[in-house]
Amino acid sequence: MLKINQKAPEFTLPNQDNKTINLKNFKGKWIIVYFYPKDNTPGCSIEAHEFSINKKKISELGAVILGISKDSIKSHCSFIEKKKLDITLLSDEDHKVQELYDVFKPKKFMGKEFLGTIRSTFLIKPDGKIAFIWNNVNFKGHVQEVLEKLKELNS
Secondary structure, three states, X not given: OOOOOOEXXXXXXXXXXXXXXXXXXXXXXXXXXXXXXXXXXXXXHXXXXXXXXXXXXXXXXXXXXXXXXXXXXXXXXXHHHHHOOOOEEEEOOOOHHHHHOOOEEEEEEOOEEEEEEOOEEEEEOOOOEEEEEEOOOOOOOHHHHHHHHHHHHHO
């Protein structure tokens, strides 16, 4: 399990435009890495929309937003277009990065147990260390929590 002040695990994933994104490319910036279960589902849509509408405020605080799910690039493109999103979504189809961040775990839904993504967010400092972790996130109001924590730690 990852901890605050630990170096964030490095990763390389394709974004919605099939461009390779490396975590290390954002060194010197605050990075919000949020993991979500599935494109075009109600909770994930709300969370992605809230990150999109707050992108300017987040950017003004020197941060970038990276959303990660196990959905394909094609699914991300559809999600972005359908929901009019303005954030970077990364495709982790083999869930290796989710495993690195310890967010791909057993879940229960309607009495069935399966492996899936636990909605989680990591705030990474410009030096590459984890500043804050939100596990088992409730999507309602979460982006505001992230924004407040970013403001607090950035001052």
